[in-house]
Amino acid sequence: MQTLAPSDTLHQHFPQGLHFSLLKSSKTHQETQQLHAFSLKTGIFTHLSVSSRLLSLYADPKINNLRYARSVFDRIQHPTLVLWNIIIKCYVENQRSYEGISLFAELLAHFLPDEFTFPCVIKGCAKLNALKEGKQIHGLVLKLGFGLYKFVQSSLVNLYSKCGEIGSAQKVFDEIDEKDLILWNSLLDGYARCGEVKVAMKVFEEMPEKDTYSWTVLIDGLAKSGEVETAREIFEMMPKRNIISWNTMINGYMKAGDVNSARKLFSQMSTRDLITWNSMIGGFELNLRFVEALEMFERMLKEEFRPSQATLVSVISSVSGLASLAKGRSIHSYIVKNGIELDGVVGTVLIEMYSKCGSIDSALAVFRTINHKKLGHWTAIIVGLSIHGMAEHALKLFLEMRKIGVKPNAITCVGVLNACSHAGLINDGRGYFKMMINEYGIKPTIEHYGCLVDMLCRAGYLEEAKGTIEEMPMRPNKVIWMTLLSGARIRGNTKIGEYAAYHLIEVAPETIGGYVVLSNMYAVAGEWDKVSKVRDMMKKRGLRKEPGCSLIEHRGMHHEFIVGDKSHPQTKEIYSKLSEMREKLKLAGHIPDTSQVLLYIEEEEEKEAELEHHSERLAIAFGLINVDAGCPIRIMKNLRVCNDCHSVTKLLSKIYSREIIVRDNSRFHHFKNGLCSCKDFW
Template identity: 70%
Template sequence: MLKLPPLHSLQPYLPHHHHSSLLRTSKTPHEVKQLHAFSIKTAIFDHPFVSSRLLSLYSDPKINNLEYARSVFDRIEEPSLVSWNIIIKCYVENHQSNDAILLFHELLHEFTPDSFTLPCVIKGCARLNAVKEGKQIHGLILKIGFGCDMYVQSSLVSMYSKCGEIDSARKLFDEMEHKDLVLWNSLIDGYSRCGQIELALKFFDEMPERDLFSWTVLVDGLSKCGKVGAAREIFDRMPSRNLVSWNAMINGYMKSGDFDSACQLFNKMPTRDIISWNSMIAGFELNGRFMEALELFQKMLKAGPMPNHATLVSALSAVSGLAMLSKGRWLHSYMDENGFGLDGVLGTSLIEMYAKCGSIESALTVFQAISKKKLGHWTAIVVGLGMHGMAKNALELFHEMCRMGMKPHAITFIGVLNACSHAGLVNDGRHYFNMMRNEYGIEPTVEHYGCLVDILCRAGHIKEAKNIIENMPMRPNKVIWMSLLSGSRNHGNTEVGEYAAQRLIEVAPDTIGCYILLSNIYAAAYQWDKVSHVREMMKKRGIRKDPGCSSIEHKGVHHEFIVGDKSHPQTKEIYSKLREMKEKLKCMGHVPDTTQVLLCIEGEKEKEAELENHSERLAIAFGLINVDVGSPIRIMKNLRVCNDCHSATKLLSDIYNREIIVRDNSRFHHFKNGSCSCMDYW
């Protein structure tokens, strides 16, 4: 505890030497706050030494309290240039560079900036990628005579390099008489960022000396540009290595999909930091290897540093990919217990996780609990509600958001349009598409056109969708052609289906779904010769159909089933339950829709058997055996639910009095009391 002297020891205007000493020696946040309060209480705060010292202490990296630093700065009647420099630097170091630049603008009304101000505000421009503002400050630098200052020049070279203005950086570099190691490193970093690896290597070879950072910059640049082999060569040549170079190599391997090399390097690391773990976890998650991401996350909790926001976002995304609700709930509890707030991106990720795991109620609960809702939170819940077929609720929330004065962005409208698509709201979809441009000045991207095409195709407006595609201001992508192809298949339009498939093959010839849908169109029309032709094309191009796969989580274990699967330990019980389900469906009047069997099978009984063994039927049987009565059976399927399974699942939800939630590759279906949330529209 800091001992403060008695009040009578203070002089009216100049602090006692003891207080001066305390101000110089105070190191902890508690001590500084005590002195701060004491200075206000005893009216010595206004002495320049006291206020400026308090400002320095709060801005010191060891304390780094921006809020208190700003409160001190605002109380100083006439802050000196030194005080301005301290507060601007504090904002930059706290990654609030936008506020730092605004403060710099205010400073210009009072002082001419010096060689301490300028490098700091230039660093802020670099962090914001604010090239325009950086160039304006460069002009001011030349005007006030700091164009030859070495530190200012170095800052400008670094800023231009980081912002991709490598020609401007090179011009400044060539004009400078004294080129230190920092300058060389900045230019190498700039060339690496721009993908000009040959020039980066050339400058690296020409460097009069190198430090560890020089080697690391080159390894990092090569890794980010996908030249992992060249990066590894430099990495192996390094005289010594730091964590940054190890992390750069791991990140490069993960981005290139070389997981084995990344794991080998990760296991060899002498030490690891949070970036090492995050690179691995995020790499697995982004490449769809969700279980490996979660397993590594669990190892990190036992052996590594404490997770940060980036770690948890990756872990939540991996949970979403697996639809493992129990793990998602555990993560939520972990975040609460460790004080992770939901006001930012974590709140958005948590809403998305619950929505993708089939618990839209939990997603809504999280959304409602966030006191300071940001646009990301609103967008996440709108998207989630639309995915669950709750278009009315999604649109109501969208309008509530707008009434509150929050301006939707392009991604918000993607969520709104998708909600319309899943509910068959064609007129509403057209309305919101036009609203985006007319009311909010947002020019539709290819993704927005994709949503509109999807709305029309699902509703059977195939010709209108085709017309929109042909008149788009940009080239249609494979998603748009897939929507038209899928709509043609669902509504039996062979001619447009063939047209869409042809265009899709031109754009993305390796798209598996294209061949499957085209084959299904021909099979539905009994054109078996064309089905054979499509399959021959697939064979020649090495394209294989993904088998239907359904998964269900039970007591933290992930169970997967494929069509006709007999590998599960409970196979005997599952097929016994399937036979029971078949008899009960028959008693309820269910007639199998054998038109859904798109294979050249002649007998009706064989076709019925094919339907009965679909992967979601196996998962439902497992759920009926194992999931507690009263709890929903949650299933994730990799393909679209077929009409027959959809009809059967509606009846099964009524027969067994169970809620069955199925997430297919398009949306969620909530089966309950013999009906589905999609209202038979999907």
């Protein structure tokens, strides 16, 4: 401080010229701040020369402190056009283009923009994909006669390329006399981005010169249009490759689902950057190779790379895919230890992860710690609560969200409707469906109609559900038909069941569920000839029912059980626990619901398997033996829980005073004190 800031006495003798010269040479952030403080203290800040210099120092890419730049700017009483330009640019460069564009609108009240203003603000529009605003500004450019300025033209080509208006980009491009590499690259980028690879190739060939950027943009375009092989050829032909080209190629493979080629490329790289790791981890996750994604993450940490938000998003999503609560908790603690903010997408996927892993309590805990809750966080927790059957809580949060003025999107509404349907709140559901359309202007998608149909089916309004399906503006998919079919089965309505099954088999002949539900329905109705007809149909098409399978995680290990499984090392204990369970259930007055046995259309092995050897019972027995008292027993099941297992699990939760959480193929059941969170509605 002493060396930089002259004392107040010195200042009295020398006018601002001295300080100006002090300000002039290049400065570090700290020095700039000291000068800033000094100029405020002594009052020389009021000299435009000083404040301007401070502003440009803060806005300089080397220092790039938007907050301080803005505070300097705000203190200047009459900023010049140059200063407006600087502050707008600073916003755009700091990914806050939206505010940059607002400032531009403010600027218009004081000045006419110049040839330096336009490139900045147009770049901001390009970054935001704000085509409408961009076009308005283009109009202003023409009106004010800046249409022939090189940098303005360049930024326009870039704008239209980025926003997918390649025709307009080409038009501006054609009007330019002297085209340089940057301009060609912008155009090439535009064609590659909008999937016009053929034209992109042509542009590429026409280009008088090319740099690594040009080659890379082309590779990316080819890979994204599904031509990975051509992309690889271009990659091999490149005269000079940089790390971005390698990363682009890896991504191309990952997008194409060619995980092995991506991995091979990765192993050949001599240097890797954060994006390389993220591409690999994100690629594994994209291709549902969750275990490999997590292994890659471990390796990344070992090689001392610091994960970014993007890394964590992929990693946490992989954990959700594996439904491994233990892994999820360990990554969460990594995040806490490293002081990583949860206010962004990381918070959202963390909430999702906990709810998908069965711990809605942890999801709620994360939700509560987030300071600036954004739509994504609200949506994640509402959807989470809805799949856990906690409709009241979900709706309460939805109201709270609306109260503070957060506008729901289509996905939030799926959560809300799903909550209503899982809890049988049909009137609320209908109301929210209307509210979504009228109040928020959200066009219902097939998922929303799915919730509506589900709601109606659960309430037994099968004809109305059928009518809704017939009147929807889109073609029903297999989920819709499956919903109607299940509804028909629960109500024993064979007529609608056949109708739904017929359509289901038409839309998705490979979906096993349809045949199974149909044949079960016939079995209950005693129509055995039809049962065997369905069975023959399945055989002819080579379809087999997926065996029921339950999974339980214990001390970071997964234990998997199928019906009548005897392969587990603890089999002896598990089966003796099962006998004990049988006795206790009998004492509690449980009468097995054998109607479900009939419903199994599968062959010998399943006929033999008695209800009490259903995979979830084995998993529960394992849980009762191994999971510490006081901790919930968490089970994941690939199929729907059968009626008998559902009532047994309720009883067991009371008999053993244990919380049992079961995830079936569509939702969670929380069994506690003899009751289930689904209120027997599933």
